[in-house]
Amino acid sequence: MDMMKVANVIFMDKMVENEIYSHCIRKLNCHYMPEETMEQQAFGLVGGRIDNNVLSVQMVIPLCENFRYDQSMRDDMNEAIINYSIPAELAVEERAWTASPKEVQKALALFDKYDLSLIGSYHMHHENSWNGIQSKELPSKLDEYLARDSEMVMFIVYISDTGEAKVRAFYEGKLGEEIKIFFK
Incomplete structure (x- = not known):
């Protein structure tokens, strides 16, 4: 049984x-930063522990390189965006994020050093993420498609026009599987 799926609460x-929030608002x-892909998207990995149906977020690692521009990823990502995303002002070729394998490897090593597990990822939505009325606090169909079978928690960070931030968590990016976050 997947331990993430049985988690019913997250402490952060x-x-x-x-x-x-700082990472998302800065982007x-x-x-x-000099080493970052220069675009208004933020993506990071989340490390933590699970104990008795409780996920405890201990560390986040903001990622710098959007690997979706690598030739090995470009066509598949463009196809996913065409098939699953909500229309937006940005061109298909400029949307979405793929984690760099090198950055993931470094993050996993750091999590391991502190006896943490990779429990998920975070990314931001903002008012210009797509057109239409679908709530930007929630995962999109593209988010759910990209998170399918990951057995991870997707943290959606919504940044409003006024700069206020809110984070919500969803198992595999599924709308019906939100996990309540408590901040301490």
């Missing part, structure tokens, strides 16, 4: 929450 330290405001 306020410092970790603030690190996620949305076009303040890029």
